[in-house]
Amino acid sequence: MGKCDVPNDTTPLVNETALDRNGSREDKAEMMSLWKDSGTRRKLLLPFIFSGQLIVFLVVSSPFPFMTKLILDRGGTALESSIILQITLLTSSISSIVFGKYQIYISSKVLLLTGLICYTVCQIAFGFLDYVRDLTTFVVVAIIIRSLQGIGLGGYTVAALTILCQEFTDYVGIVFGVSESLIAVGYICGPLLGGLLYSVAENLLLPFVVLGGLVLPLVPMGYILLQDAKKRTEDSYKFSDVIREPESAFLIGAVVVTAGGFGLLEVIGSVYMLSTGLTVVEVGSGLLITGGTYCISSVAYGYIVGKGSRIRRVLFFLSLIAFIAGQFIFSPNQSMTGIFVGMALGGIFSGGILICAFSELIHITVGGDDELKSNFAMHSALSGVWILALGVGEFVLPLVGSQLYGKTEYRYLTSGLMAAGTLLAMVFAFVMFLLQRMKNLS
Template identity: 45%
Template sequence: MTDHKLEIIPILNDEEHGKKQLSKKRSLWSDTTFPQKLLLIYICAGQFTVFLCVGTPNPFLVNTILERKGSAIEGSILLQVTLISMAISSIVFGKYQIYFNSKTMLLLGLTCFTACQAGFGLLEFVSNVSVMVAAGIAIRLIQGIGQGAYVVAALTIICQEFKDHIAIVFGGAESLLAIGYISGPMLGSVLYNISRSLLLPFLISSAFLVPLIIVGCLLLKSSKCVNVNESAKILSTIRQPVSAFVAGSVVTTTGVYGLINVLGSTYMKRRGFTVIQIGAALLTCAASYGSAAFITGFIVNIGLKARRLIYIAGLIGIASCQLMLSPTQTMAGIFVSMMCSGVFGAFTLISGFGELIEQARSAECESSNVFALHSALSGIWNLATGLGAFMFPLIGSQLYTVMEYRFVLMSEVGTGLLLSALCALSLYGWQTCICTYTFIS
């Protein structure tokens, strides 16, 4: 079978989209054409709206299940199950996006995500809690697949269209993601309090996605497929020891955020903090991440030294900021810890993505396969973020029954970084052995 790839600059519906960007010494706005500016706004709007929908059910879904005589575990599964299907589907989409195009994948992903968001609200009319949970899990699993298609296509577009300013655009997109995730629970709380049902929050939030689908159909252009001799192998993007360690640190960092979202509120509630204080603390973490992500993108874009320095600072910070928690916890300590987690996590993730891009580009890869390379990277990135956000809270919930919250955080962060380092060292040792054997032969 003949392999195919997509054009390197694929999706703007304008003749200027084929022009190369100018020198990266200029600003992002100066280096982009008008259609690219529209695309940038579109991607940021998509990040905000999708994660607004993701965060909408957080304040009320578990309580709704409890009110219907279900269990807290069932409610938690409904909230978290999209992460695992998003993670698994992302690696598949990252590998096979080369046979389709970014426009098709992005719009199909958005359409699937939107339909499932609206469809979940219809479970309000299902009275049997067992049937409701089973149907809800099925819908959320499919929604995770739609989200996987969307996030892989969106990240590939960022890599393809803004090659000289990837860190800046990625940081800005992450900031909008954080703002959307912050806004989602607030929107969900208001709509749920008005209706006291699942229907209104899910229908209203899904309606925000419809204009994105329509605009995407008009703005984006399907890529042309051309024949190539070979396509980039997905594992080639992480075969370097540095890339393996960075991927592991991404899993760990997103796992920290998963732990904070799932266990943080329980921890603060046990310490006697009010609902408003808990919400403000979680808001501080997300807001700090969004602000730091935007700024970090500009710092990382300066060059190699800046990127690696801020990455190292992020790793040290995310590993040590949990020391601010104590058995006699004060509200000030909570807020400082949350703020540091947001800032240092942004340092790690934004600079880490930039490092993965550079490591992948430095690997042996045909220039004609740049799209496949970026597609594979997008799949790997979203696999790592989804696994971290799903697995860490799952393991942490069990550990929390036998140890304090701060020790859960520290043990999981330490284990994650240690395993990342061991994986990187193993790859380095394997490559050294292969090189030695080849030299002797």
């Protein structure tokens, strides 16, 4: 068998005649099946990317149930456990903007496979820390390994998102929605599977080595299915190019707010639910509802956003307003049913914001330029900015919220932080507008 014995269909999947003046697909294109339009390689590429999103994010969330217990048993603190768990997200976010800029020189295939290998090696290596008994050594080495794993995750996520944009340009809304839903499934199943494996052996080897082994098959699969192994020589697409339009700047700001709001539901929301008298199992059920509704709604929004820019923008703003205002359902005396409804609405509205925002960002960035519809550098830069925005939001807002929690009611805290973030996004967009006007006048 050769390197790849499937058809060499390298042309991006774009139906240029099916684009109207606003860049949305006409009814004729909407009736065409994504699966029918795809060649053999792309039909295999879709499940590869989707299964990769599921497995990778399942693995990254798997230590959540037992890491704190493990550190406390060794004489450590909850803060040390939190750093070990969250450092992966931080290094992933920081590295993503670098990979987004320089991916054109190494190709998405090389970046994705290298990221997967680094991610897997770090996952398996962490399991052998079970033999390290000294707390200081354990914490230092654990932070180093998880930091490197975050860099691998950053490379993988940037490359995977770029490949989706490149290969399925005319169906970005659909494939991105499904991809996001599988990421949510991974986050939901990861803690359950990780906790189960840890409870079986009560050591790090089993959960980390076994789950790391799930990622390994993705490497040869990617080597066979992915193309574009040669270096790219086209000019880079800068960070400023992605956010130069005021609309793009606001959308990126809204993504930061949404990711932060989702993180608040997971981190501060858990404490709030416990304070209302819910058990640990009921709190877990509430978080499961949020992830589940986000998963389902992401697929639904993925199909809806392709119907035109008007409905996409309306859904985005309605979801953003509803996500912020919906926090007021969490009153101090709220019933369990009301809390679960609020958690479900949080998943639904956050899905609407993110899916619509990503599709709109591509629409604004590409405009009516046919060459940009398959521009590798543009997709690479956009992927890096997108993942950075998600990571910053998920890291910063929960951190601020944890410091302010207890000084005001949960609903005022969460809605206030998200409203303040949205206001900052509007200011950011206005600054970009002024800069654009000054540039035009000069």
